[in-house]
Amino acid sequence: MVRAAVLHGVGEAIRVEEIELPAPGPGQVRVRIAAAGVCHSDLSLADGTLDQAFPVVLGHEGSGTVAAVGEGVTHVSPGDPVLLIWAPPCGACWFCEHGEPHLCAKAMDASRVPYARLGDGTEVLPGLGTAAFAEETVVPAAGVVPLPPGAALEEAALLGCAVTTGTGAVWNTAQVPPGASVAVIGLGGVGLSAVQGARVAGATVIVAVDPDEGKRKLAVEMGATDALEPGADLGKRVRALTGGRGVDHAFECVGRSATIRAAWGLTRRGGMTTVVGVGGKDDKVEFSALELFHFARTLTGCVYGSTDPARDVPRLVAYVRDGRVDLGALVTARIGLDGIDEAFAAMRRGQGARSLVIP
Ligand code: APR
Ligand code: ZN
Ligand code: ZN
Structure with a gap:
């Protein structure tokens, strides 16, 4: 069981609940979340501006450490620091083969499949296939990109979407x-x-x-x-x-x-x-x-x-390291899983740049 911020419907308050997260299946990775940024798209999914089925665990801008890998996953191992990618390119569809991995036809597939269960057995969906507003998540292997050791792991979450x-x-x-x-x-x-x-x-x-x-x-x-x-x-x-x-x-x-x-x-x-x-x-x-x-x-x-994560994540990490891109200045609040509704309210008022959830 892990703690997660569960949303049960449009306009409802987020409830922090224990969810049953299975071991990673073939081609999946389980990640212990270090931090997750609150993006306006989370608010748009929560308030009905964008379509979303419920219950759901939102959060699509996350970083963390690999907890376990499923069969066939070789590019990361337990303990590795990683970034979560909410639209992982499959590498094989028409768009991926034509140099447009950000338009991958399969990138949203994981968001439609329940990935965990609530205490009463109800199936839960992973918001944008990522479900980063939780202590841990299980995602497709392509949605996990290794971060170089030494990258500031919490702030690196912002590389998952906003940056x-x-x-x-x-x-x-x-x-x-x-x-x-x-x-x-x-x-x-x-x-x-x-x-x-x-x-x-x-x-x-x-x-x-x-x-x-x-x-x-x-x-x-x-x-x-x-x-x-x-x-x-x-x-x-x-x-x-x-x-x-x-x-x-x-x-x-x-x-x-x-x-x-x-x-x-x-x-x-x-x-x-x-x-x-x-x-x-x-x-x-x-x-x-x-x-x-x-x-x-x-x-x-x-x-x-228009990102190709394999090309852009290493480039961004290098820019963060040499000071050309500042992640720390984007973080205007650090909150827990129980602070997401307040972060949404501040976002509606236009206040604060990024709130970082530390689960
Ligand atoms: N003119 C200029 N800025 C405005 C206006 C306006 N008329 N109205 C609101 N804003 C500002 C807000 O004050 C706020 O600073 O737009 C900003 C939006 O920022 P956030 O709510 O933090 O949203 P962010 O997460 O940056 O996402 C921006 O990109 O990925 C999408 O779904 C996301 O549509 C959203 C957008
Ligand atoms: Zn986003
Ligand atoms: Zn593809």
Whole structure:
């Protein structure tokens, strides 16, 4: 039995319960969780914005130590420090074979299969196939990437989603070149990571936008050249910083049609907007057919920062080690499994960057 934060339905309070976690089967790994970040996607799964069946153990941004490996698992052994990957590429589908492992057709398979039982025998689902809001979890072997010894294990959890997604949006999806101008809308764990990614990419103008003053301050510490409050004249203020044109690249890190539309409006003629946020299925974005021609802009979706974990995790760990990417500054709270509802509430208010659950 292990303690886990179980959610029984939309809008319910999370209950910390003992769950029965089986030994890892063939091709699975059991991981003792060191830390798990609270991501906005967890809140969206909990509040019904994104579809989720219940009961579920959420948490998809985790790090830990291998407790046991199932038959056939050779890339990690008990005791190894590891990062959890919530969309593990299968390596064999059309997308994986065509260099787009972040779009793997099988990446979400584990999220649909119960992985443990409650005390009364009810089957529980693993949130995004990961279930990191628990003392231990069991995941597919491909969802476990070894971390080099010496990596700060708790903070490394942030590499599981926010940092990989935010930096990957800049480096992999948009491929921002040195000297570019960039706007980042929404400065949670994901947006602040996009700011850091833009700085590392060599962007010379990095405009960070968020209603929360604390977040704007953090963004400046992480490399933003300008920090602005959203508002009706945002486009005007951004054009004033970019020779009257608008930015080359905008990153929407909120997940709402209004902010997608605002991000799009900040780009120059020929500019590109990368939508990193995950919004609801009925939240529609509008633009006119004529403006598409006139501005010749690009709008693109982005899944998991277009990451290939095998390539990107070692690169990110190296950047963390040499100080180019700061994980510690993203962590604004350390909480227990019983603090997740409060972390969700703070997230709804837009307060705090990342809360790290230490189970
Ligand atoms: N303009 C700019 N920023 C805004 C606005 C707005 N109109 N409204 C809210 N925000 C800010 C919030 O203040 C907050 O700082 O957006 C930020 C969102 O951050 P988090 O809630 O911490 O979300 P995060 O975990 O970073 O995820 C961002 O990416 O992966 C997806 O599902 C995730 O859609 C979510 C997005
Ligand atoms: Zn996430
Ligand atoms: Zn695949």
